[in-house]
Amino acid sequence: MDKYLYTCDYCAKTYVPKRRYKQRFCSNSCRVNSHKRKNRLSPAKPDVGLKAPSDKPHKEGISMAGIGNAAIANVVTEVGKSIFIKEENKPATKGDLQNLASRITERYILIKNMDVRADGAPAYFDTTLKEIVHLKFLPPWK
Ligand SMILES: [Zn+2]
Known part of the structure; x- marks a missing residue:
């Protein structure tokens, strides 16, 4: 059997x-x-005339500085929200801004034994991304 x-x-x-x-x-x-399902999934009808525009080549590589600056902008936005929303209408004090700055500078550690980039941006270790980034401007609050 x-x-x-x-x-x-x-x-x-x-x-x-x-x-x-x-x-x-x-x-x-x-x-x-x-068989029915197979035919439905792969219809053999040639699409003439409706050709999708050919993809333009993607831009290669966002510059490190671009990432770094965007990251800073995010931090500023996020931290800024928490400062400004909680205490409504109260203008940011210098202390607030310094607090904000220190939270950003804590994130980026200057790497001293690494060459600056061609445009003069020094290398930092981003402790959040765990990556080396080149930042043209780190908050001048240091
Ligand atoms: Zn069956």
Whole structure:
């Protein structure tokens, strides 16, 4: 008695095949449905005239400084929100700004034994991204 079990390619049910090796589906209807589905998924109609515009080559590599500056902008925005929203209408004091600055400068550690970039931006270790970044401006509050 042959108890060999196949798994239906369509409904994933296990079944005892009537024709071993050749059978892939538990029933005729699964076989038919599978073919229908296949045809639906890959319609063989050539799309003439509606060609998608060819992708322009992506810009390679955002500059490190760009990332760094954007990151700073994010930090400033986030920290700024927490300062300015909690205490409504109260103008930021110098202390607030220094607090903000120190939170940013804590994030970036100047790497002394690394050459500055061609444009003069020194290298920093970004403790949040865990990456070396070149920043043209680090908050001058240091
Ligand atoms: Zn089936």
